[in-house]
Amino acid sequence: MSATGGRHDEDGHHDAAGHRPGGPWFAFLESNTTGTGREFCAAARTRGMRPVLLTRDPGRYPYAAEDGIDIRVLDSGDPDAVLACCTRLAAGQAGLAGIASSSEYFVAAAARTAAALGLPAADGDAVARCRDKERQRALLADAGVPVPAFTAATTVPEAVRAADGIGHPVVLKPVSGSGSVGVRLCRDRAETLAWAGELLGRGTDERGNPVAARILVEAAVTGPEFSVETFDDRVVAVVAKHTGAPPYFVETGHDVPAPLPRADADALGATALTALAALGLGWGAAHTELRLTATGPVVIEVNPRLAGGMIPVAVRAALGTDLVDTVIAKSAGRPAPVPAAGAGHAAVRFLPAGREGHVTGITGLPDAEAAPGVVAVAAGTAKGRTVRITHSFQDRLACVVATGADAAEAAQRAADAARLIRIELEEPAAPEEGVGGR
Missing domain, CATH: 3.90.1170.50 (Aldehyde oxidase/xanthine dehydrogenase, a/b hammerhead)
Incomplete structure (x- = not known):
C-alpha cells in the first residue's frame, strides 16, 4: 500500500507515484508524527535511498501522503511481521540499505531487525533494557552513576509506601514512555494516591500499545534541566530545557547550546557518556536528560535515540551538525556528513x-x-x-x-x-x- 495510492510490485519496485526510482530502500519502523520524522525520510531521499514507512496506522502520518512516502501496513508491534517485511525488501532488486526508527517505542525493534539482516545497528537488547526505566535506573545506580532515589510499584498502596519511604515530593511516571506522558510531580500522599491510581489504571499508551501495570516512584530532584545530545561516544551539544509549571514536566522550549559555564557543560557531558557506557550503549544517537544540582549532574533518564522536540533542527542551525543525516548515514553504513558552519x-x-x-x-x-x-x-x-x-x-x-x-x-x-x-x-x-x- 502506498501513502498516495501508488502501486507496488511485491519487491516494492515502484514508488508512491508509480515510477521506478533508483537506489535501495531505507525502512522506518513507525516514526515521529511531526518534526524530525519527516526529516528522516527527506534525509534518506537526499542520500539516494527510498524511504518506506512500516506502520500499523498510516493515518498518523499526514506528511507521508504529502511527500509521497511509500508505506507498508503491518502490525509494527509484531517482530516476526516486521522481519518478514524487511526480508522481502532486502531480497528485492533494489535491496535494503538500513532500518531505523525515530519513535521511542520502536528503536529496539528496529535495531534487532537490522541486526538480524546483517545491517548496521545498535545493540537491540541494550536498547530494550534502557527503555524500561526501572531496569535503566538499577543499572545506572549499580555503576555509580548519580540518579534519583527510586522504587517501582505495581499497586497503589505500593506506590504510596514507596513515596513515604523516599519522602515527598516525588515524581511518578510509567516505566516506559516518552514525551512526558504520564509524568507528574506529587507533593503529598493524596496526590500520590490519586496519580498512582490514574497511571496503574491505564491499559494502553498514547499509541494504543499495551502497557505494563508498573510505575516508577522517584525522588524529585531540584536544579535546572538539560539534555546532552551524543553520537557514538562523542558529545555533540548540551541543551538547556524549559518546562511548564508544576506539577507536570511538559517541555516548552530548548536553547542550543545551553548558556552555561564550560565546567558545568563538561560535567553534564561526562556524566551522560558515563551513563551510556553503563547501559551498554554508545552506538549512534542518544538523548540523555539530566538536572544540575548543587552537588553536580543527576541523570533523569537516558533515551537511546535521537532527540525529539525539534532539537536536531536547532543543533544543525546553531552548530552545523546534521544529526538526522548522521543517523541515516550510520544506519546505512555510509560516511557521516561533514559539519557545516552554524549560527x-x-x-x-x-x-x-x-x-x-x-x-x-x-x-x-x-x-x-x-x-x-x-x-x-x-x-x-x-x-x-x-x-x-x-x-x-x-x-x-x-x-x-x-x-x-x-x-x-x-x-x-x-x-x-x-x-x-x-x-x-x-x-x-x-x-x-x-x-x-x-
Whole structure:
C-alpha cells in the first residue's frame, strides 16, 4: 500500500507515484508524527535511498501522503511481521540499505531487525533494557552513576509506601514512555494516591500499545534541566530545557547550546557518556536528560535515540551538525556528513494549547517563517483535529526554531515568532441533557 495510492510490485519496485526510482530502500519502523520524522525520510531521499514507512496506522502520518512516502501496513508491534517485511525488501532488486526508527517505542525493534539482516545497528537488547526505566535506573545506580532515589510499584498502596519511604515530593511516571506522558510531580500522599491510581489504571499508551501495570516512584530532584545530545561516544551539544509549571514536566522550549559555564557543560557531558557506557550503549544517537544540582549532574533518564522536540533542527542551525543525516548515514553504513558552519546559537519555542477544542483554522505560519532569525516553523496539529489537554508533548500545537547572536537573542526571536501563530479553536459541543452524562 502506498501513502498516495501508488502501486507496488511485491519487491516494492515502484514508488508512491508509480515510477521506478533508483537506489535501495531505507525502512522506518513507525516514526515521529511531526518534526524530525519527516526529516528522516527527506534525509534518506537526499542520500539516494527510498524511504518506506512500516506502520500499523498510516493515518498518523499526514506528511507521508504529502511527500509521497511509500508505506507498508503491518502490525509494527509484531517482530516476526516486521522481519518478514524487511526480508522481502532486502531480497528485492533494489535491496535494503538500513532500518531505523525515530519513535521511542520502536528503536529496539528496529535495531534487532537490522541486526538480524546483517545491517548496521545498535545493540537491540541494550536498547530494550534502557527503555524500561526501572531496569535503566538499577543499572545506572549499580555503576555509580548519580540518579534519583527510586522504587517501582505495581499497586497503589505500593506506590504510596514507596513515596513515604523516599519522602515527598516525588515524581511518578510509567516505566516506559516518552514525551512526558504520564509524568507528574506529587507533593503529598493524596496526590500520590490519586496519580498512582490514574497511571496503574491505564491499559494502553498514547499509541494504543499495551502497557505494563508498573510505575516508577522517584525522588524529585531540584536544579535546572538539560539534555546532552551524543553520537557514538562523542558529545555533540548540551541543551538547556524549559518546562511548564508544576506539577507536570511538559517541555516548552530548548536553547542550543545551553548558556552555561564550560565546567558545568563538561560535567553534564561526562556524566551522560558515563551513563551510556553503563547501559551498554554508545552506538549512534542518544538523548540523555539530566538536572544540575548543587552537588553536580543527576541523570533523569537516558533515551537511546535521537532527540525529539525539534532539537536536531536547532543543533544543525546553531552548530552545523546534521544529526538526522548522521543517523541515516550510520544506519546505512555510509560516511557521516561533514559539519557545516552554524549560527552559533539557536532556540526552540513551542506554542502550547491553552484550552481544548476543535481546530477550525491555523494562521500566522508565513508570518512566523518570515520573522528575523527563524529557520523552521511547524504546526503540530491541523484543521479538523481535536485538541485535548494531556499535560504531555501532545499539548504543543506549533513550534519555531530561530537563531541569534547569543542565547538570549535566539530565545527572544523564537518566542516572538511563535506568538504570531494562531490556532483557532471551536469549543467542543456540550452533551445534550440526558445524553452522554453519568
